Amino acid sequence: MKTALSGKNLIRQFAASLRILPLTVLVCSGLYTGAIYLAGRLAPASSSGSLVRSAEGRIIGSSLVAQQFTRPEYFWPRPSAVSWNAAGAGGSNLSPASAAMRDKTEKVIVTLAPEQGEKVPTDLVTASGSGLDPHISLASVRFQAPRVARARGLSVDELMRIVNSTENGKIAVPFLGESLLNVLQLNCALDRVRK
Amino acid sequence: MVPLLLLTVIVPALLSWPLGKVMAHLIEPGGTSLYGRRTSELFCRTGGDALTGEQDWKQYLVSMLVFNMMMFAFVTTVLALQQWLPLNPDGKGPLEASLIFNTVASFVTNTNLQHYSGEAAMSYFSQLAGMMWLQFVSAATGIACLAALARALGGRSNVGNFYIDLLRAAFFVLLPLALLLALILIAGGVPMTFEGAAVARTLEGATQTIARGPVAAMVAIKQLGTNGGGYFGPNSTHPFENPSFYTNIVECMSIVLIPMAAVWMFGRITGRMRDASVIFSVMMILLLVKAAAAFWLESAPAAALWGLPVEAAPNLEGKELRFGAGAGALWAALTTATSNGSVNCMHDSLNPLTGLVPLAGMWINVVFGGVGVGIINLFIFIVIGVFICGMMVGRTPEYFGRKVETGEMRLALLALLVHPLLILGGTALFAATPAGASTVLNSGAHGFTEILYEFTSAAANNGSGFEGLGDNTVAWNIATGVVMLLARYIPIILPLAIAGSLASKKPVPETSGTLRTDTLLFGLIILGSVIFIGALLFLPVAVLGPLAEHLSAASH
Numbered sequence: 001m002k003t004a005l006s007g008k009n010l011i012r013q014f015a016a017s018l019r020i021l022p023l024t025v026l027v028c029s030g031l032y033t034g035a036i037y038l039a040g041r042l043a044p045a046s047s048s049g050s051l052v053r054s055a056e057g058r059i060i061g062s063s064l065v066a067q068q069f070t071r072p073e074y075f076w077p078r079p080s081a082v083s084w085n086a087a088g089a090g091g092s093n094l095s096p097a098s099a100a101m102r103d104k105t106e107k108v109i110v111t112l113a114p115e116q117g118e119k120v121p122t123d124l125v126t127a128s129g130s131g132l133d134p135h136i137s138l139a140s141v142r143f144q145a146p147r148v149a150r151a152r153g154l155s156v157d158e159l160m161r162i163v164n165s166t167e168n169g170k171i172a173v174p175f176l177g178e179s180l181l182n183v184l185q186l187n188c189a190l191d192r193v194r195k
Numbered sequence: 196m197v198p199l200l201l202l203t204v205i206v207p208a209l210l211s212w213p214l215g216k217v218m219a220h221l222i223e224p225g226g227t228s229l230y231g232r233r234t235s236e237l238f239c240r241t242g243g244d245a246l247t248g249e250q251d252w253k254q255y256l257v258s259m260l261v262f263n264m265m266m267f268a269f270v271t272t273v274l275a276l277q278q279w280l281p282l283n284p285d286g287k288g289p290l291e292a293s294l295i296f297n298t299v300a301s302f303v304t305n306t307n308l309q310h311y312s313g314e315a316a317m318s319y320f321s322q323l324a325g326m327m328w329l330q331f332v333s334a335a336t337g338i339a340c341l342a343a344l345a346r347a348l349g350g351r352s353n354v355g356n357f358y359i360d361l362l363r364a365a366f367f368v369l370l371p372l373a374l375l376l377a378l379i380l381i382a383g384g385v386p387m388t389f390e391g392a393a394v395a396r397t398l399e400g401a402t403q404t405i406a407r408g409p410v411a412a413m414v415a416i417k418q419l420g421t422n423g424g425g426y427f428g429p430n431s432t433h434p435f436e437n438p439s440f441y442t443n444i445v446e447c448m449s450i451v452l453i454p455m456a457a458v459w460m461f462g463r464i465t466g467r468m469r470d471a472s473v474i475f476s477v478m479m480i481l482l483l484v485k486a487a488a489a490f491w492l493e494s495a496p497a498a499a500l501w502g503l504p505v506e507a508a509p510n511l512e513g514k515e516l517r518f519g520a521g522a523g524a525l526w527a528a529l530t531t532a533t534s535n536g537s538v539n540c541m542h543d544s545l546n547p548l549t550g551l552v553p554l555a556g557m558w559i560n561v562v563f564g565g566v567g568v569g570i571i572n573l574f575i576f577i578v579i580g581v582f583i584c585g586m587m588v589g590r591t592p593e594y595f596g597r598k599v600e601t602g603e604m605r606l607a608l609l610a611l612l613v614h615p616l617l618i619l620g621g622t623a624l625f626a627a628t629p630a631g632a633s634t635v636l637n638s639g640a641h642g643f644t645e646i647l648y649e650f651t652s653a654a655a656n657n658g659s660g661f662e663g664l665g666d667n668t669v670a671w672n673i674a675t676g677v678v679m680l681l682a683r684y685i686p687i688i689l690p691l692a693i694a695g696s697l698a699s700k701k702p703v704p705e706t707s708g709t710l711r712t713d714t715l716l717f718g719l720i721i722l723g724s725v726i727f728i729g730a731l732l733f734l735p736v737a738v739l740g741p742l743a744e745h746l747s748a749a750s751h
Contacts, residue, residue, distance in 0.1 A: 003254075004251075004253040004254045004256075004257045005257065009254075009257070010257070010261065012243075012244070012245050013245055013257060013258050013261040013262075014261055014265070015243060015245070016242045016243050016245035016246060016258070016358055017258075017261050017262045017264075017265040017358075018265065019241055019242050019243055020238070020241055020242045020246075020262075020358055020361075020362065021262075021265055021266075021269060023241050023362075024328065024331065024332055024362070024365055025269075025324060025328055027365075027366060027370070028327070028328050028331040028332070028365060028370065029323045029324045029327060029328045032370060032373065032374065032412060033323055033327075033409055033412045035374065036374070036377045036378070036381065036387055036409075036411055036412045036415075037387055037388075037389070037409065037412075039377075039378055039381055039387075040381050040386075040387035040388070040411065042381075043381060043382065046381070046384040046385075046386065047381060047386055047387045047388055047411075048386060048388045048390060048393075048407070049386045049388065049393055049405060049407040049435065050384060050386075050438075051393055051395070051405075058396060059393055059394065059395040059396065060395055060396065060397060060398060061395045061397055061398075061403060061405070062393070062395070062405050064384065064434040064435060064438050065403075065405055065434055065435070067395070067397045067398070067399075067401075067403050068397065068399065068401060068403075069398070069399060070399065071399055074398065074399070078516075084403065085404075086403055086404060086405040086406060087314055087315065087392055087404040087405070087406040088312060088314065088315050088406075088428065089312075089314065089427055089428055089429050089432075089433050090312070090428050090429050090662070091429060091432070091512075091513040091541035091543075091544060091662070092512065092513065092541070092544065093513070093541055093543035093544060093636055093637075093661070093662050093663030094512065094543070094544060094636070094637060094663070095499075095543065095544065095547065095637045095641040095744065096497030096498060096499055096500075096510050096512045096544055096545070096546055096547075097497070097498040097499055097546070097547055097641070097744055097745070097748035098499055098637055098638070098641060099499070100637070101497065101499035101500075101512065102499040102500070102503070105499065105500055105503060105505070106503065109503060109504060109505070114504055117504075118504065119504050119505060119506045120504060120505050120506065121505075121506050121508075122496070122500070122505055122506055122507075122508035122509075122511050123508075123511050123516055125500070125503075125505055126497070126510075126511040126512040126513075126514075127512060127513065128432070128513070128514065128515050128516075129429055129432030129513045129514055129515055129523075129538075129539070129540045129541045129544075130427075130429045130432040130433045130434060130515065131429070132433065132434055133434070133515045133516055133517075134434055134517075135515075135516045135517055136516070137516060139506070171439075171440075171517070173440045173516070173517060173518075173519045174199075174440060174519065175198070175199055175519050175520070176519045176520060180516050180517060184398070187398055188398070191398065
């Protein structure tokens with residue numbers, strides 16, 4: 001240990017570390033990042049955050065990120081513990097066995113106003129991990145369909161035909177059974193039909 | 196969901212065999228290899244004479260520690276100056292001193308416990324030249340130390356050159372794999388941009404600021420290098436880190452790939468592939484048991500929803516729909532079996548008993564474990580197993596043809612006890628004082644588990660968390676920072692000292708009375724020592740936290 005810890009050896013080691021440190025920063029942070037950045041230019045839309053724009057080119061949101069919807073004519077996303085803050089994402093972190101979780105869920109159920117005897121799909125009352133989950137289940141679409149249809153002056157059947165027929169962000173998840181729907185893309189599709 | 200579980204575990208297991216072979220060649224090319232000669236020459240020209248020639252285990256450790264100190268100093272500087280450095284389009288401000296200490300300790304030690312939220316606190320430069328750079332070099336440090344341990348156990352008194360091992364591991368093992376994964380992630384929709392946050396006007400007319408950045412580059416290495424420190428606060432639950440079912444599968448497989456391959460690399464460098472097979476099997480059994488348990492426990496509905504007008508479904512609090520059912524539990528098992536610590540669901544919101552699975556994984560901390568260091572940890576259990584067996588048959592225990600004696604056992608026990616001491620001592624201190632008790636989000640037993648999880652994660656160099664805990668306080672930052680540093684370096688230094696001491700002994704010839712370490716029987720002995728020592732040490736806190744919460748929830 002004596003020779004390994006001698007002052008002369010330590011100086012030699014520090015000198016070596018000082019010399020290879022910039023090399024690793026250059027390669028692992030510089031060249032690596034640059035190469036991937038260039039590769040990302042091949043998919044410019046998703047590389048810059050899958051932004052959704054209006055017909056005039058204004059940014060409406062990102063198709064990967066949920067945004068808040070409160071009006072009856074729109075489908076609503078899953079609850080968000082961070083109020084859909086896409087610059088400070090996060091979950092509720094509540095224990096699923098806690099009284100706080102029960103209180104929170106009861107409040108959500110009141111806003112969703114299920115009919116007597118009707119049950120709310122679980123995804124619509126639980127906060128997602130990121131608070132930005134862009135999807136809801138097809139069951140949650142069906143649950144909200146009467147409200148959305150009423151607000152838009154459509155019948156539920158007409159509304160569900162739009163849900164099922166357009167390019168509305170429907171995805172199939174293997175092993176899950178039911179498809180998921182992207183709330184922002186679905187709502188954009190509904191607005192397009194109205195116009 | 197069984198096919199998903201098997202797919203996610205079996206595919207990396209199959210890939211680990213060829214990868215282990217390639218890794219062994221890349222780290223230990225042998226004198227005749229052109230690649231070996233060229234790279235040593237190149238690295239020597241850059242680094243100077245400290246990179247020429249082989250080192251004994253003491254020299255190797257000194258080089259490792261010196262380089263790790265430089266890593267610490269460099270990134271401390273980067274973070275402390277972030278407000279003046281480039282690549283800061285959103286104008287991130289200065290960071291608090293204790294948070295800088297905690298963050299640097301966390302990433303230098305391959306832990307990636309995060310008391311900050313990336314999108315809120317860090318500039319692009321801090322993320323890339325600070326955190327992401329450390330994700331490469333800390334993982335490479337682990338691979339290098341494993342190579343040194345393997346060489347010592349192979350009977351060599353010179354265990355290689357740390358700098359050469361480090362550079363080879365970083366540039367030729369980690370970098371190509373990270374490049375490949377990052378390209379897959381980009382194809383899967385992960386952002387990679389230097390533009391600042393996008394400001395959207397939503398359909399309802401509100402303003403939404405959407406943080407983004409060079410995400411794909413960092414997510415790739417954080418998954419591969421058992422780092423786990425995400426670009427965004429909620430890690431791989433965030434749709435920008437993990438946009439789809441398919442990216443989730445690939446990221447999940449990446450967690451275990453290199454830790455699995457490291458076992459085969461160990462086998463090849465020591466020349467003991469049968470021993471490696473036994474180690475691999477033991478780890479695989481533990482992994483499958485953990486994953487299956489988490490899967491099953493998390494398929495239960497959230498207890499808090501009982502009796503409410505909600506459809507019966509598995510617990511979805513803290514989970515993302517696009518990954519499919521069971522994906523959160525599976526990831527939770529894998530990320531804590533290895534010391535990765537990335538998450539794709541909020542562990543704080545796992546069902547109480549499911550939460551016990553990641554905890555148990557980190558208490559044991561050898562089920563493939565961290566890149567390189569997983570096997571270094573298991574080596575301690577092997578030494579203990581060899582010793583117990585030796586005592587039972589009344590012979591001086593041996594490992595790889597060298598006698599294991601009092602000196603080695605003393606070091607092994609010390610290495611073994613550091614882990615529970617840091618976890619239980621830290622938890623006791625913080626649960627009993629406002630330093631911890633005033634920072635929990637959930638009350639009662641779950642709050643205790645939040646504190647327990649934080650110390651467990653720090654001591655296991657894991658980095659996942661029960662994130663309800665308000666952990667960005669000076670007390671938490673300093674305490675977990677110190678725990679991470681001790682828990683990283685002591686369990687590297689002591690095993691290397693043991694191996695170095697074994698290598699300096701005269702080999703004893705193998706006889707019919709020698710305890711063979713490459714048999715099923717010895718596999719069971721390791722399994723036993725891992726489970727019993729883990730269970731005995733941590734059973735009381737498991738009862739106080741997750742079990743108490745489960746039982747009280749069940750009684751309502």
